[in-house]
Amino acid sequence: MINSVRIDILTLFPDMFAGPFNESIIGRAVERGLVHISIHNLRDYTHDRHHTVDDCPYGGGVGMILKPEPLFEAVESIKSAVIQRGEATPRVVLLTPQGGLFCQHIAAEMANLKALLLICGHYEGIDERVREHLIDDEISIGDYVLTGGELAAMVVVDAIVRLLPGVLGADSALNEDSHTNGLLEYPQYTRPREYRGWEVPPILLSGNHAEIARWRGEQSLSRTRQRRPDLLARDSDTKAKREN
Numbered sequence: 001m002i003n004s005v006r007i008d009i010l011t012l013f014p015d016m017f018a019g020p021f022n023e024s025i026i027g028r029a030v031e032r033g034l035v036h037i038s039i040h041n042l043r044d045y046t047h048d049r050h051h052t053v054d055d056c057p058y059g060g061g062v063g064m065i066l067k068p069e070p071l072f073e074a075v076e077s078i079k080s081a082v083i084q085r086g087e088a089t090p091r092v093v094l095l096t097p098q099g100g101l102f103c104q105h106i107a108a109e110m111a112n113l114k115a116l117l118l119i120c121g122h123y124e125g126i127d128e129r130v131r132e133h134l135i136d137d138e139i140s141i142g143d144y145v146l147t148g149g150e151l152a153a154m155v156v157v158d159a160i161v162r163l164l165p166g167v168l169g170a171d172s173a174l175n176e177d178s179h180t181n182g183l184l185e186y187p188q189y190t191r192p193r194e195y196r197g198w199e200v201p202p203i204l205l206s207g208n209h210a211e212i213a214r215w216r217g218e219q220s221l222s223r224t225r226q227r228r229p230d231l232l233a234r235d236s237d238t239k240a241k242r243e244n
Contacts, residue, residue, distance in 0.1 A: 011039060093137045
């Protein structure tokens with residue numbers, strides 16, 4: 001029996017997800033039943049003829065704020081349906097620039113969940129009561145602002161799904177991905193052996209797997225030191241805290 005993961009996404013623009021989730025690795029994972037993705041339109045949980053989901057902020061200011069009523073009703077409805085089916089209650093996560101920074105470690109944690117509900121933020125923000133009483137966590141995919149949380153949700157889902165058992169052809173390849181062990185991945189080469197005068201490093205053609213592994217480790221460390229020294233500093237800080 002396949003142990004599938006359920007991901008629900010609450011959004012104002014459900015059509016944005018059709019292409020990305022129907023193609024490539026995610027599309028195949030859905031077809032094989034390794035992940036079940038449901039898209040919910042926030043406007044379906046409104047009760048006025050205009051399907052209003054936002055309003056002006058108290059105290060004044062520019063922009064509009066997502067109202068609490070449709071968000072609470074949507075999440076409570078989705079959770080209720082999950083409970084009736086006897087499935088795991090989803091972890092509710094808001095995608096927002098104010099959230100903690102998403103990384104490979106968090107993706108791995110989420111890949112171990114049975115159910116996840118992502119709320120796509122929009123406009124100038126959400127009513128603070130949603131943060132205080134409805135969600136379990138907040139996530140940002142980077143220190144910049146998007147027009148909405150839909151693209152962020154796609155990034156999070158992609159990072160999670162590829163970590164699920166059976167999704168990739170060779171699960172062992174995940175161990176060598178950039179950021180998995182705190183380092184960037186080593187350089188990769190394929191045929192032809194020589195292209196425009198540029199040769200593949202001889203060590204990769206030697207057949208000596210121990211030496212190849214050593215070379216790749218050195219390259220990975222060197223590349224990280226040159227391009228992302230902050231990763232090495234972060235790893236050192238983590239080790240120091242554990243030792244203390």
